[in-house]
Amino acid sequence: MRRRLTPLLPLLLLACGGAPPQTPEDRTMTPAPRYPATERQAIVETIHGEPVADPYRWLEDVDGPGVRGWMKAQQGLARAHLDGLPGRAGLEARLSALAYVETVSTPYRRGTRYFYTRRHADKEKAIVYWREGDGPEAVLLDPNAMSTDERNVSLGRWSPDHDGQRVAYAVKENNADEATLYVMEVATGAVSEVDVIEGAKYASPSWTPDGGGFYYTWLPTDPAIEVSARPGHATVRFHALGTDPKTDPVIHPALGDPTRFISPYLTRDGRWLFIYKWHGWSSVDIVYRDLEAGQPTGPDDFRPFFDSDESQAYVIGWADHFYIVTNADAPRWRIYKTPVDRPAPADWVEIVPQMPDAVIDGAQIIGGHLVLRLLRDAASALEIRTLDGEKVREVELPGIGTTGGMAGEPDHPEAFYAFDSFTTPTRIYRTDVATGATHLWAEVKLPVDASKFAVERRWFTSKDGTRVSMFVVRRADLEGPLPTVLYGYGGFQVSLTPEFNSSIVPWLEAGGAYAVAHLRGGGEYGEAWHRDGMLEKKQNVFDDFIAAAEHLVSSGDTTADRLAIYGGSNGGLLVGAAMTQRPDLFAAVVCAVPLLDMVRFHRFGSGQTWTAEYGSAEDPAQFAALYAYSPYHKVTDPRAWPATLFLSADNDDRVDPLHARKMAAALQHSQTADDLILLRIEEQAGHGGADRTAQRVARGVDLWAFLMSELGVTPPKAP
Numbered sequence: 178m179r180r181r182l183t184p185l186l187p188l189l190l191l192a193c194g195g196a197p198p199q200t201p202e203d204r205t206m207t208p209a210p211r212y213p214a215t216e217r218q219a220i221v222e223t224i225h226g227e228p229v230a231d232p233y234r235w236l237e238d239v240d241g242p243g244v245r246g247w248m249k250a251q252q253g254l255a256r257a258h259l260d261g262l263p264g265r266a267g268l269e270a271r272l273s274a275l276a277y278v279e280t281v282s283t284p285y286r287r288g289t290r291y292f293y294t295r296r297h298a299d300k301e302k303a304i305v306y307w308r309e310g311d312g313p314e315a316v317l318l319d320p321n322a323m324s325t326d327e328r329n330v331s332l333g334r335w336s337p338d339h340d341g342q343r344v345a346y347a348v349k350e351n352n353a354d355e356a357t358l359y360v361m362e363v364a365t366g367a368v369s370e371v372d373v374i375e376g377a378k379y380a381s382p383s384w385t386p387d388g389g390g391f392y393y394t395w396l397p398t399d400p401a402i403e404v405s406a407r408p409g410h411a412t413v414r415f416h417a418l419g420t421d422p423k424t425d426p427v428i429h430p431a432l433g434d435p436t437r438f439i440s441p442y443l444t445r446d447g448r449w450l451f452i453y454k455w456h457g458w459s460s461v462d463i464v465y466r467d468l469e470a471g472q473p474t475g476p477d478d479f480r481p482f483f484d485s486d487e488s489q490a491y492v493i494g495w496a497d498h499f500y501i502v503t504n505a506d507a508p509r510w511r512i513y514k515t516p517v518d519r520p521a522p523a524d525w526v527e528i529v530p531q532m533p534d535a536v537i538d539g540a541q542i543i544g545g546h547l548v549l550r551l552l553r554d555a556a557s558a559l560e561i562r563t564l565d566g567e568k569v570r571e572v573e574l575p576g577i578g579t580t581g582g583m584a585g586e587p588d589h590p591e592a593f594y595a596f597d598s599f600t601t602p603t604r605i606y607r608t609d610v611a612t613g614a615t616h617l618w619a620e621v622k623l624p625v626d627a628s629k630f631a632v633e634r635r636w637f638t639s640k641d642g643t644r645v646s647m648f649v650v651r652r653a654d655l656e657g658p659l660p661t662v663l664y665g666y667g668g669f670q671v672s673l674t675p676e677f678n679s680s681i682v683p684w685l686e687a688g689g690a691y692a693v694a695h696l697r698g699g700g701e702y703g704e705a706w707h708r709d710g711m712l713e714k715k716q717n718v719f720d721d722f723i724a725a726a727e728h729l730v731s732s733g734d735t736t737a738d739r740l741a742i743y744g745g746s747n748g749g750l751l752v753g754a755a756m757t758q759r760p761d762l763f764a765a766v767v768c769a770v771p772l773l774d775m776v777r778f779h780r781f782g783s784g785q786t787w788t789a790e791y792g793s794a795e796d797p798a799q800f801a802a803l804y805a806y807s808p809y810h811k812v813t814d815p816r817a818w819p820a821t822l823f824l825s826a827d828n829d830d831r832v833d834p835l836h837a838r839k840m841a842a843a844l845q846h847s848q849t850a851d852d853l854i855l856l857r858i859e860e861q862a863g864h865g866g867a868d869r870t871a872q873r874v875a876r877g878v879d880l881w882a883f884l885m886s887e888l889g890v891t892p893p894k895a896p
């Protein structure tokens with residue numbers, strides 16, 4: 178669909194101060210008058226002998242000359258267009274009806290207490306509740322009460338101690354990653370004024386059995402340390418409640434490598450402390466300490482447990498045994514068991530071998546049983562086994578869908594698990610792992626008849642002959658070709674399983690189809706699947722996605738002029754690469770919180786921690802692969818691009834918003850078609866978006882109004 182701005186709007190946008198003053202003659206201006214004036218600089222950097230142009234480098238620094246004015250102008254352009262799209266009132270009403278509902282999360286049992294979140298139909302944010310046994314519930318943490326109009330306080334990770342007496346919780350500004358950790362007494366709601374820990378961006382408290390303290394990852398907040406270098410300064414510390422966090426002893430020093438993560442795990446009995454040293458998302462080194470020998474004071478106090486540049490593992494300690502879940506020589510994962518006094522790999526005994534038809538996606542010990550979460554063709558399954566690996570039974574799930582596994586304690590048989598699918602809103606079940614007795618504990622009631630939707634699993638062939646799977650969701654009474662949105666991710670072992678997404682309901686009800694592809698780089702089919710989509714093999718991911726789009730067209734599901742693609746974060750890179758490699762294949766693109774400059778991504782935000790996944794331009798061979806597909810660098814000559822909506826967040830401290838700014842500027846300069854390139858900047862939001870329901874609804878209205886307009890779909894009518 179073709180959209181034009183009114184003649185007056187470009188003049189208003191230019192008046193917003195979108196570009197810094199002109200200086201040398203080697204700069205040109207974007208010729209299209211409908212876009213904010215954007216300076217192009219003649220910056221060419223030679224990298225490993227290759228000249229690399231970077232005309233919008235000035236947009237990297239949000240506080241640099243003219244950048245905020247340019248952003249204001251871009252936001253004005255986006256708002257002028259999006260606010261003028263038809264059907265917004267109907268979309269807002271429908272999305273609000275689906276979002277402002279009563280929901281509850283899977284409860285966690287700690288001692289005799291239960292902890293869970295509940296989202297109320299009249300509240301903007303979910304509230305954390307607790308209750309004693311079957312007693313009345315009480316508010317524990319309410320981020321609604323913490324926020325004001327001027328300050329949006331978001332609740333991060335919260336971790337009750339083993340007896341449920343205290344909870345450590347993270348507070349964040351605007352749903353960003355940066356966080357401060359606090360400690361609260363559950364019964365009284367009293368928040369300690371002493372136990373306040375800054376630098377809790379990566380903190381995941383691992384409590385001692387008596388609740389007297391916890392081990393955690395601490396990140397320095399010194400502004401003199403570059404943001405991209407900070408992960409290399411992370412240390413593991415121990416905090417004893419009631420003491421000054423500034424005096425917390427360093428249990429393990431920083432690794433000095435900003436491409437790696439470090440995190441602690443203390444076994445339930447408090448005896449064994451493990452330190453994980455992650456190499457990105459593909460391998461890990463694990464060291465451990467027997468705390469009966471005293472608190473460690475440095476790396477020499479730890480012994481090696483697992484060391485690999487190729488494989489991952491994690492440990493569960495229980496009842497004088499270690500359970501090791503690993504993909505070493507088993508890309509679909511396996512499980513070993515060994516007594517705590519024989520931790521050497523030579524003594525490990527395999528109790529659950531690699532499965533021929535499933536990926537072990539997680540393991541827990543609950544009620545003296547091993548509970549396995551599996552993936553079969555990108556859908557969840559649950560198995561109960563003995564602690565020696567003998568299969569007891571498979572938990573009967575309601576259909577092809579998703580569960581995050583069970584929540585329970587290793588010494589108590591009671592457990593809870595959630596299930597949802599494309600056509601089933603979340604249901605939470607209460608079960609006994611020993612007997613198998615199960616009943617529905619809670620379910621989300623939504624104003625939608627999901628039985629009207631049909632789900633089909635498809636297989637298609639990628640460029641190199643690899644078979645790839647995909648789910649397609651549509652109204653059961655409709656046949657193709659239908660306007661279709663194709664979604665993907667393809668990275669970091671992330672698995673896209675069938676989940677109920679209320680935001681796509683208006684699209685489905687209006688006659689659109691929604692497809693989810695299981696691309697290489699993800700975890701749907703194990704570690705080999707992941708590795709086939711990382712580093713120099715990243716192009717496989719884009720080939721898979723393009724093949725999914727071609728399949729939807731060739732099979733008659735849709736046509737190229739009614740096909741849109743959508744992805745966020747690494748998925749934003751995905752759609753950026755797909756559109757620059759095959760702009761003819763798509764009518765519209767939604768690119769959310771993306772990384773798109775693959776030559777310089779490692780210099781900003783958390784970028785260095787992703788080099789194990791993508792590679793780095795510092796390495797000649799990896800640079801060649803990155804530069805070959807880097808979406809920002811693929812936008813050179815003038816040409817027709819699909820209508821594109823960038824979704825950016827002003828407090829995104831994970832993927833720097835500079836990527837969206839630079840790419841939007843490049844596409845606007847290159848665009849020869851009437852289809853608009855828009856940059857929407859959400860305020861008081863982080864990489865995961867905003868945590869207020871109203872903001873999520875507003876984002877959904879903009880996204881779906883844009884796609885409906887571009888693909889010719891009639892929006893729902895206002896009530």
